[in-house]
Amino acid sequence: AQSVTQLGSHVSVSEGALVLLRCNYSSSVPPYLFWYVQYPNQGLQLLLKYTTGATLVKGINGFEAEFKKSETSFHLTKPSAHMSDAAEYFCAVSDPGGYNKLIFGAGTRLAVHP
Amino acid sequence: NAGVTQTPKFQVLKTGQSMTLQCAQDMNHNSMYWYRQDPGMGLRLIYYSASEGTTDKGEVPNGYNVSRLNKREFSLRLESAAPSQTSVYFCASSPQVFGNEKLFFGSGTQLSVL
Numbered sequence: 001a002q003s004v005t006q007l008g009s010h011v012s013v014s015e016g017a018l019v020l021l022r023c024n025y026s027s028s029v030p031p032y033l034f035w036y037v038q039y040p041n042q043g044l045q046l047l048l049k050y051t052t053g054a055t056l057v058k059g060i061n062g063f064e065a066e067f068k069k070s071e072t073s074f075h076l077t078k079p080s081a082h083m084s085d086a087a088e089y090f091c092a093v094s095d096p097g098g099y100n101k102l103i104f105g106a107g108t109r110l111a112v113h114p
Numbered sequence: 115n116a117g118v119t120q121t122p123k124f125q126v127l128k129t130g131q132s133m134t135l136q137c138a139q140d141m142n143h144n145s146m147y148w149y150r151q152d153p154g155m156g157l158r159l160i161y162y163s164a165s166e167g168t169t170d171k172g173e174v175p176n177g178y179n180v181s182r183l184n185k186r187e188f189s190l191r192l193e194s195a196a197p198s199q200t201s202v203y204f205c206a207s208s209p210q211v212f213g214n215e216k217l218f219f220g221s222g223t224q225l226s227v228l
Contacts, residue, residue: 004156009154041221042221042222043118043204043206043219043220043221043222044157044204044206044217044219045219046216046217049214049216051214090156090157094214099162099170099211099212100147100162100208100210100211100214100215100217101159101162101173102157102159102217103173104156104157104158105156106154106156107154107156
């Protein structure tokens with residue numbers, strides 16, 4: 001069975017600092033991997049996804065993530081945090097051979113302070 | 115640009131009452147999903163519909179029923195609400211049901227069962 005672990009339910013950074021949100025997955029087959037963001041009182045929006053090909057994936061709003069098969073990780077990074085990045089971030093995995101039934105991590109709430 | 119529309123946005127029920135959450139999408143997507151979001155647990159799939167006329171159970175289907183009324187609409191029914199069903203419910207859609215598809219989310223329904 002697939003699973004996703006997000007290390008750290010809350011992360012706090014200063015504006016302009018590096019953002020690093022950690023995601024590790026468990027899957028019996030190479031999975032598809034996603035990062036979604038949820039702003040207050042809104043639904044989730046896709047930040048980026050890895051399906052096949054290049055392991056460094058660039059997304060919206062300056063975020064990127066790298067798929068590392070040997071470490072079963074898909075950490076999300078952004079070089080310089082902005083106040084508008086404050087939100088909850090979810091890592092998710094799906095089985096390429098199955099239907100689009102995403103398995104989500106518990107989420108990491110990012111706070112950005114001046 | 116409506117996207118995925120959910121109604122109602124808020125609802126309070128008493129234990130044992132029934133209600134239906136409505137979801138409609140205007141993007142001509144084939145696949146639709148219902149998730150629930152609970153603190154510290156991320157999102158969990160309740161039911162999904164790969165295409166019009168089909169529905170299947172997700173990770174946590176007990177206590178729920180769904181209807182794919184047509185290609186646009188996918189409703190979630192609680193026949194006898196329980197306090198354990200207090201949650202935020204999200205409807206989502208995707209063009210197809212394949213595992214690499216982006217999900218488009220509604221803004222959610224916050225349900226409290228007393």
